[in-house]
Amino acid sequence: xAVYAFFSFLVFIYKGERRRRWIYFLQTVSLFATQFACFxxxxxxxxxxxxxxxxxxxxxxxxxxxxxxxxxxxDGNRLIINNMCMLLMxxxxxxxxxxxxxxxxxxxxxxxxxxxxxxxxEIIFRMAxxxxxxxxxxxxxxxxxAILLIYGxxxxxxxxxxxxxGLSFQPQELVKLIFVFFIASILSRKKDFKTVVLVSVIAAMxxxxxxFLKDLGSxxxxxxxxxxxxxxxxxxxxxxxxxxxxxxxxxxxxxxxFPHIQQRVAAWSDPWIDIDATxxxxxxxxxxxxxxxxxxxGLYGGTPTSIPYVEEDFMFAAIAEELGIVFASCLVAxxxxxxxxxxxxxxxxxxxxGRLLCVGMGVMYIFQVFLTIxxxxxxIPLTGVTLPLVSYGGTSVMVTIIMFAFVEGxxxxxxxERYQEYLKRKREKMNERR
Amino acid sequence: xxDDNKSYPIIFIGIAFLLLxxxxxxxxxxxxxxxxxxxxxxxxxxxxxLLKTQNTRGTIYSNDGQILAKTVTDANGNETxxxxxxxVFSHVVGFSVNGRSGIENLANYYLINxxxxxxxxxxxxxxxxxFPGDNVYTTLDxxxxxxxxxxxxxxxxxxxxxxxxxxKVLALVSKPDxxxxxxxxxxxxxxxxxxxxxxxxxxxxxxxxxxxxxxxLTSLEYYKEFGEDYLDYRYNxxxxxxxxxxxxxxxxxxxxxxxxxxxxxxxxxxxxxxxIALQLDRAKFGKTLDELMFxxxxxxxxxxxxxxATCDENLSDGDTMQLGIGQGATTVTPLxxxxxxxxxxxxxLLMKPYFLxxxxxxxxxxxxxxxxxxxxxxxxxxxxxxxxxxxxxxVTVGTASRLKGLSxxxxxxxxxxxxxxxxxxxxxxFTGYAPAEDPQIAVTIIVENAGxxxxxxxxxxxxxxxxxxxxxxx
Numbered sequence: 001x002a003v004y005a006f007f008s009f010l011v012f013i014y015k016g017e018r019r020r021r022w023i024y025f026l027q028t029v030s031l032f033a034t035q036f037a038c039f040x041x042x043x044x045x046x047x048x049x050x051x052x053x054x055x056x057x058x059x060x061x062x063x064x065x066x067x068x069x070x071x072x073x074x075d076g077n078r079l080i081i082n083n084m085c086m087l088l089m090x091x092x093x094x095x096x097x098x099x100x101x102x103x104x105x106x107x108x109x110x111x112x113x114x115x116x117x118x119x120x121x122e123i124i125f126r127m128a129x130x131x132x133x134x135x136x137x138x139x140x141x142x143x144x145x146a147i148l149l150i151y152g153x154x155x156x157x158x159x160x161x162x163x164x165x166g167l168s169f170q171p172q173e174l175v176k177l178i179f180v181f182f183i184a185s186i187l188s189r190k191k192d193f194k195t196v197v198l199v200s201v202i203a204a205m206x207x208x209x210x211x212f213l214k215d216l217g218s219x220x221x222x223x224x225x226x227x228x229x230x231x232x233x234x235x236x237x238x239x240x241x242x243x244x245x246x247x248x249x250x251x252x253x254x255x256x257x258f259p260h261i262q263q264r265v266a267a268w269s270d271p272w273i274d275i276d277a278t279x280x281x282x283x284x285x286x287x288x289x290x291x292x293x294x295x296x297x298g299l300y301g302g303t304p305t306s307i308p309y310v311e312e313d314f315m316f317a318a319i320a321e322e323l324g325i326v327f328a329s330c331l332v333a334x335x336x337x338x339x340x341x342x343x344x345x346x347x348x349x350x351x352x353x354g355r356l357l358c359v360g361m362g363v364m365y366i367f368q369v370f371l372t373i374x375x376x377x378x379x380i381p382l383t384g385v386t387l388p389l390v391s392y393g394g395t396s397v398m399v400t401i402i403m404f405a406f407v408e409g410x411x412x413x414x415x416x417e418r419y420q421e422y423l424k425r426k427r428e429k430m431n432e433r434r
Numbered sequence: 435x436x437d438d439n440k441s442y443p444i445i446f447i448g449i450a451f452l453l454l455x456x457x458x459x460x461x462x463x464x465x466x467x468x469x470x471x472x473x474x475x476x477x478x479x480x481x482x483x484l485l486k487t488q489n490t491r492g493t494i495y496s497n498d499g500q501i502l503a504k505t506v507t508d509a510n511g512n513e514t515x516x517x518x519x520x521x522v523f524s525h526v527v528g529f530s531v532n533g534r535s536g537i538e539n540l541a542n543y544y545l546i547n548x549x550x551x552x553x554x555x556x557x558x559x560x561x562x563x564x565f566p567g568d569n570v571y572t573t574l575d576x577x578x579x580x581x582x583x584x585x586x587x588x589x590x591x592x593x594x595x596x597x598x599x600x601x602k603v604l605a606l607v608s609k610p611d612x613x614x615x616x617x618x619x620x621x622x623x624x625x626x627x628x629x630x631x632x633x634x635x636x637x638x639x640x641x642x643x644x645x646x647x648x649x650x651l652t653s654l655e656y657y658k659e660f661g662e663d664y665l666d667y668r669y670n671x672x673x674x675x676x677x678x679x680x681x682x683x684x685x686x687x688x689x690x691x692x693x694x695x696x697x698x699x700x701x702x703x704x705x706x707x708x709x710i711a712l713q714l715d716r717a718k719f720g721k722t723l724d725e726l727m728f729x730x731x732x733x734x735x736x737x738x739x740x741x742x743a744t745c746d747e748n749l750s751d752g753d754t755m756q757l758g759i760g761q762g763a764t765t766v767t768p769l770x771x772x773x774x775x776x777x778x779x780x781x782x783l784l785m786k787p788y789f790l791x792x793x794x795x796x797x798x799x800x801x802x803x804x805x806x807x808x809x810x811x812x813x814x815x816x817x818x819x820x821x822x823x824x825x826x827x828x829v830t831v832g833t834a835s836r837l838k839g840l841s842x843x844x845x846x847x848x849x850x851x852x853x854x855x856x857x858x859x860x861x862x863x864f865t866g867y868a869p870a871e872d873p874q875i876a877v878t879i880i881v882e883n884a885g886x887x888x889x890x891x892x893x894x895x896x897x898x899x900x901x902x903x904x905x906x907x908x
Binding site for chain 2: 228231232235240283284286287289290291292293294302303306320325328329332335336339340343346347355359363366367370373374377378379
């Protein structure tokens, strides 16, 4: 795992996908070595053969994902795909260890998402309408959330699941995608003051509805994503500062207004006081993180199930406990390298829509990682978002995979841009010669 | 055109998140590793239960390697914790069921973990046994502990014996006590009755009026303020001291006649000390008390209560007189008295008291060796000499005369603390050290409701000192 993480940063030193090829190869090798080692441990601890078959199938799927992607999209960014597979793999191992049934389900959803993901880069490459759908996206996003709000006030729950054909479905995960598209498409075309205000109002509406849905994590996520995208689009630090200021003010007001926010903050500042109730989750998580030591207790060596909702919100704690802090830190490093690569793609691309899309997706991803890991470790108050790709949760995994696929799509756009430029220059040269 | 394409915000965002993550990961690592021990000992931590199923709890040894607590596994794999000395070590070694106390709690982290070699772990696995937990050697001395235990006999009370130069706790007795082996069965009886204090460790948790032992502190303050002028102090005792409406009587109304400072202390004359207390600067006295850890935390690894003694310029004359002789609202634990005695005996420097000598794996590998550590200088060398001098006089001409003329020379201070206003009932106190010329151990004793310190506490001290010097003489 450490080897893998090391390579995922080494990638940045070498420019050009071709020169990075050997790194990717070694990455893939270490990925499968990690997977193999973990499964050996699982099989040794449980003595059950079914895990062996699972190992075979999973490696097969991951191998075919990595190699097929290379065949279909030779111009895509392979670091992102490799990292995605790595995170998926770690997540599936941990979930399988916690609950076999859930592990299988996670695996099936991941497979389905990967299949969808293969089409997406092509979609974004061919269909320009996505770029122009701005207000429609806004409408859809608000509508979905509003329905949730009405439905939620009836069902009285903070996390709303729609059950469709036996699969639970979390609509706000999908809204994340739509939200990024909405901002990217509008701000890529107009960035005068009026538009900015209008977009801000609609973005704020998203956030406010999410706060009312008691989904604080997502609310914060949307807010930060919006601020970052606005900053990139306008190149105006003033907007960023104003946005952060407004955000701070809004948080203070929200803290005063909502008792459940106060509860979260209290549980964060001193979880030991109310260890039986509000502080229980976080203290159990801290026990897990510290109990694992540097190298972990080994799979099945710890007690991750003592943390409520471990497979959704506290994956990081479970990983730190059984696989060690070193492993967990490397995992974070892999997330970071994914993010930086997405930003790099965004930096290189010329289309402003593509750039905004990359930034939005990247920030959406990394900030979610930050919220969940920070929450698990008492670095920030707990917000209850999942660790993308690693945590259990069908919609979340699917949306994140699709998100990465969109970024890959933008890579294609970028390569195309370069190609067009190359052709143009060639033509110019030809003209000169004539 | 190239410049046009550069986006500084993206670089900014990238760097911002990178820094955020670096700080978060380092926070996690530092926090987790630094607090590992604390979190492990938290009773909500499921890892403990996990280790219990993997490892056999380690053994607790005395300073000479006698077993104080050991887990025995029978043929069916049932474990019982055995305490070979029964009730003798009940409070200090403690128990490990229904929560934990004493050293069982203090050393839990070591006892429950196993650092046995791979070889012996493999052997254990082969024989389908649990891994042997690590063993702990304590500073406790079996002979001293048994002597103290027997000397207190059926009385309620507490005894603590410490090594003044290192801070080692050699013996700790508190009565009433309990049988750690049967505590699970007795639990209901012990906890259902609110007045049952069997589980209370009186050494560190029992708050008593200090009585005349507090005169050590009153004297110290007098010396701080008046220095060598104490030699000129004279007082004529007629059995009571009157100031306004307040009267202080000497113990049993005895009149001590003409006294100087040292004889006032040696004979423990309440009237003289009421007189002394009124001459003190009350704000300064309050500060001195705070410096000597009153109303504050003590360097003690087990549960304890903080002593209370307050003094400021608003304290009335009556209360000041009461404070001067250790009565009134003032309360102190035997532990605290012992810490002060330790500091006096060690030239003013208090060594941190400790229980654990070393942690050793089942295979005999030493994992951790605990060294004495300095806690705080409570008084100057000069002040400690002054007090030592006075405490020696208590033995040679004063209330602790039963310690006179022995093969060793002891020093100390007695106390007879009245705890009810109307009756003459009193707790018997003694706190002192020996040998006087080169102090090695400090002993503090309280016998509840026994009578005067000179009559009831001093003989116990004598037995403890006898035991110690007989051993070291051998």
